[in-house]
Amino acid sequence: MEFVKVDVKDAVATITIDRPKALNALNTQVLKDIAAAFDSLDLDEVRCVILTGSGDRSFVAGADIGEMVEMDSAAGKELGRVGNKVMRDIENFPIPVIAAINGFALGGGNELAMSCDVRLASDNAIFGQPEVGLGITPGFGGTQRLARVIGNLSKAKELLYTGRNIKADQALELGLVSAVYPQEELIPAAEKMASIIAANAPVAVRNTKAAVNRGLQTDIDAAIEIEVELFGELFDTADQKEGMNAFLEKRKEKNFQNR
DSSP, X not given: OOSEEEEEETTEEEEEEOOGGGXXXXXXXXXXXXXHHHHTOOTTTOOEEEEEESSSSEEEOOBOHHHHTTOOXXXXXXXXXXXXXXXXXXXXXXXXXXXXXXXXXXXXXXXXXXXXXXXXXXXXXXXXXXXXXXXXXXXXXXXXXXXXXXXXXXXXXXXXXXXXXXXXXXXXXXXXXXXXXXXXXXXXXXXXXXXXXXXXXXXXXXXXXXXXXXXXXXXXXXXXXHHHHHHHHGGGSHHHHHHXXXXXXXXXXXXXXXX
C-alpha cells in the first residue's frame, strides 16, 4: 500500500492515509489502498478501527482534482462507483470504525468521515461538500449520507447547494461529529474510545452495529425483528456466557473470546 499505513496494537487498528503533500486527497490509488488496508485486518485480532490522515493540516482534503479534470462521463461514473464501494464497505465493516478528523474533511474527505461509525474532530477541522463550485455533485455518497447523518434535510441541502464549509464547532452543533478536541488530544481521545469498545464483547458489538445499520434501512417493525434475531443469536455464544457470569460473580476482568 503506497499511501496508507496500518498499525495494530491492543486489538485496535489505526489506518492512516499518508499523502500529506496532497493533503491526503483521494485518487484511485488511495481509494484502492484504503480498501486493501481494511481487507488486511484480522477480525479475530482487531476489535475497533481508527481512521485518520497524516499531518496536522488535513484528514482528507477531497478527491484529487488533478486526476478528475480530464475525465469524461464514463470515467467519472467509474470513479463514483469505486469511491462509493469503498465508503459502503467501511460503513458495513463488521467492527466499529472511528474517524479521527484533523484539519480539512472536504468533499470526498467528508464523505469518507460520514461512512465511519463515530466521528471525532480536532478544533482545526473544516468540513464541507464544495463540489458544486467545481461543476460536479458529491460523488462518494455525500448527497445521500449528509441528511441522514445530521437529521436535518434543510441544512443538508443548504450545505450541498452552497458548497460552503463549516468549522468543527458548527459540525458538532449539527451532529456531524460527536466531539471536538484540541489537536494534540484528538488521537489519544480516539484511542481511548477504541479501547473501551475493544474491551466489550466483540460478538455483541458486531451485532449491535449490524442491528443499527440494517434497521435504519427499513421500517420500525422490520427493524425490531432484525434486533430480536441478532439479540437472540448471542445467547449461543461464549462471550454472552462470560459477560453474564462475570456480572453475577462480580468480576471486573472478562475473558471475551470473540465467539
